[in-house]
Amino acid sequence: MSIKSFKGGIHPPERKVLTCDLSVEPLFPSTKTVWIPVTQGGAPNSILVQVGDTVSRGQKIAETEAFLSAPVHASIAGVVKKIENHLVTGNIDAPCIVIEADGSGRTDFMPPLDPFTCTREEAIGRLREAGLVGMGGASFPTHVKLNPPKGATIDYLIANGAECEPYLTIDARTMQESAAKVIDGVAIAMYIAGASEGIIALEDNKADLVPTLEKAIADRKSVPVGAGACACSISVVLCKTKYPQGGEKMLIKAITGREVPSGGLPSAAGCVVQNVGTLKAISEAFREGKPLIDRALTVSGGSCANPKNIEVPVGTLVGDLIPEAITLKPGVAKIIAGGPMMGISMKSASFPVQKNTSGVLFLTAGETALVDESPCIGCGRCMQVCSCLLSPVLIVRAIKGDNLEEAVRCGLLDCVECGTCAYACPARIKLVQHFRIGKQLVRAEQQREAARKAAREAAKKDNGAKGAN
Secondary structure: OOEEEEOOEEOOOOOOOOOOOOOOOEEOOOOOOOEOOOOEEEEEOOOOOOOOOEEEEEOOOOOOOOOOOOOOOOOOOEEEEEEEEEEEEEOEEEEEEEEOOOOOOOOOOOOOOOOOOOHHHHHHHHHOOOOOOOOOOOOOOOHHHHHOOOOOOOEEEEEEEOOOOOOOOHHHHHHHHHHHHHHHHEEEEHHOOOOOOOEEEEEEEHHHHHHHHHHHHHHHHOOHHHHHHHHHHHEEEOOOOEEEEHHHHHHOOOOOOOOOOOOHHHHHEEEEEHHHHEEEEEEEEHHHOOOOOOOEEEEEEEOOOOOOHHHHHHHHEEHHHHOOOOEOOOOOEEEEEEEOOOOOEEEEOEEEOOOOEEEEEEOOOHHOEEEEEOOOOOOOOHHHHHOOOOOOHHHHHHHOOOHHHHHHHHHHHHOOOOHHHHHOOOOEEEHHHHHHHHHHHHHHHHHHHHHHHHHHHHHHHHHHHHOOO
């Protein structure tokens, strides 16, 4: 099996040995309470319940009619105790629905639905009703991703099992322990998106998973799937262990040789990429009628005394797992939601696990780069490692010089914020943070320009109406 790769990238210490052989352990918050963020992907949701309401596990509790959205469901059966703002990933306060378990275990799942005999519209509707979003971190609504723009032809459905972030092993454990569901999810996603070929992409440090996945594929082929028979064209591909191999653009380039155009979507390259956890959830949404209400994740880091792969109800406060299930060592220097490269540093552990929470890391000072920036020495290392083939040094110079137009010209909006440039920078310049600020400034200017344009159009219409009178 040939090893696929892309140009650029880095090789940070993997540090996966802490949890790579540990099975996923189901846990429940010590307080028997969850804080479920009202919006977890797409447009803001409206709350459907009130304080005092009794809810069932799987019951819809927040939604909006916007297409680019994902409803939210109760992850435990119990009583709505509060609806208030609380710290969430990103260090912001956002509306959360607080549910206290009543011990009943009631469920309110959807009826099972055969994805290969229902209409495509019904299948898309099921994905949306289940509240499925990308579980690799982006939280992009799954029903939108599997419904490519009109005229787009999807050749490949790529199952992203690269898991290139250090420490994280939950995707590998999902493939190891739930291979049949992952393969079923691949087949379903292929059928909905109209893809002719399914590819499961692994980094070669997970080559031991190949026999497990190939057996699941063989088992799948041996069972008739009716109209979905074409969805049996599934194979496993190994990619070089290199960060950020799991990025959509990098994965597509490495596997197919195609490039996603600047400002374009993977569908423009004939591809759809889905995280393996999302594919497992797709299978459960159709076969069991289960919404996305549980989240598997890795808890690790040098300050974690007992690293684990766990599964908890969505809305579980990380702090409610400490110290009963997770024990910390003294000297926690940083808490990260996600992986160390693209994750977000949190000010406390009192934040809820969301649909896109792939990991929580408790790091020591030696595992972090808590240093100040020094002046750029113009070495060009950031350009050598950039997987998007950009010039980070030129972008950051333009941002610092308040020249957003030049920053955009140099590729600011094409940056995927993977952090390879910052990792390689000997001056420890916080490049990604500068890029995020630059993007916010660009978007703010675009909004102001849109408002100015709307005002000009309104004034033009008003003047036209006065002239007609």
